[in-house]
């Protein structure tokens with residue numbers, strides 16, 4: 156089956172969103188935590204968090220058009236910080252619930268049933284139930300004129316996790332942490348590790364290094 160650009164454009168909007176959003180493959184599943192000027196915490200699910208580079212350690216995420224109020228954006232601009240918290244088998248239902256349109260004065264932690272936690276004197280809330288938690292400082296943003304979204308860039312200040320998931324070579328075992336992935340806008344999965352492979356070089360076959 157082939158769906159062309161005109162077929163895709165002709166789909167009803169929810170169907171188009173499901174289709175286009177899932178055709179790129181599995182995406183990371185995270186909760187972004189922030190706090191407003193009055194101390195009200197905010198938590199929302201994001202599937203667009205990506206690694207941008209390791210030196211300096213940077214991540215990015217895509218924010219939908221700011222034509223309506225985006226609490227996450229307003230809060231991270233006013234406080235300068237935000238947290239990224241992995242979604243897992245234990246918290247995916249609560250995590251999904253944070254995407255509901257709550258009023259700014261409502262904390263999604265309470266409404267969705269997740270526990271607000273503060274670490275390392277950092278001024279943004281973490282989700283206690285998450286197996287991997289990242290404290291980020293706002294660095295920059297780029298407006299994407301093609302679809303009116305914004306790429307937010309965050310600098311990683313610290314990462315909190317259970318020591319047992321850290322490999323000697325620095326790799327985090329996300330199977331052990333129970334980290335979930337998402338496809339489309341509502342399908343959560345737990346991936347199974349296939350293998351780890353040696354550094355690829357021309358003329359030699361990759362070897363398993365597990």
Ligand SMILES: Cc1cc2nc3c(=O)[nH]c(=O)nc-3n(C[C@H](O)[C@H](O)[C@H](O)COP(=O)(O)O)c2cc1C
Pocket residue numbers: 197198199200201202203204216217218219224225226227228251253254255256257337339340341
């Ligand atoms: C699985 C899933 C993934 C989502 N990913 C994003 C995303 O990458 N960017 C975004 O702006 N909104 C995303 N959303 C929508 C936000 O979670 C939703 O708009 C939320 O209400 C934003 O909260 P805020 O206004 O408090 O920032 C996603 C929703 C779901 C269910």
